[in-house]
Amino acid sequence: MEMQQEANQQQGSEVSPNQTIYINNLNEKVKLDVLKKSLNDVFSHFGKILEVKAFKTLKHKGQAWVVFEEAESASTAIAKMNDFPFYDKRMRIQYAKTKSDVVAKADGTFVPREKRKRHEEKAGGKKKKDQHHDSTQMGMANSAYPSVYGTAPPLSQVPYPAGVKPILPEAPAPPNNILFVQNLPHETTPMMIQMFFSQYQGFKEIRMVEAKPGIAFVEYADEMQSTVAMQGLQGFKIEQDPMLITYAKK
């Protein structure tokens, strides 16, 4: 039988081992700084980390890249931490598809990419990186930890490294003189908001994003004043929904 050709297309997601892991299914509510730090805390136990990258753009939220100094660390991290509950979600971990810039720079193979803003045609732009797709034969031995520990191990007893138990999605934002107000009725106007917030010392201005109803930014002269206002108005119901006030991201 000539079905061997099908072997070429193994079940997708087989990427050759490399020193960068790609993580997705991350909790998108976690602030970027917090997320990166937590990832660093978790994964630094598998080896030296060169860099942790995460972005909040639409296309890349909920994902992160952790670059290890050694590919072996990445392998261990995948084996041990895939499906690990992290901020109430199980992280999915794979090898990254492409080499990280930090690595390429150390390699000497780094070639700066241009941000294709223009439709400028460039000569000789064949970036077919011939990656010999040799499939390593260690596919389905014991990939994710559930297979290692039998089925469905008690999450609380998984021997993960650091004290990285599922953390609260709501990480405390650092104080800011600007407040971020959510859960407002969509018909709320800046005027209405102002009535509430302007009664607190140091009030400066309201900013609302037209494209995004239901939220507002309220600026005070300093953090003390914004904090007082936040505490005074936290949970205040404009119509029926309590407004949620946090410090704005810096």
Place this chain on the structure above:
DNA sequence: AGCACA
């Protein structure tokens, strides 16, 4: 769901 290097 989604593989970047701001």
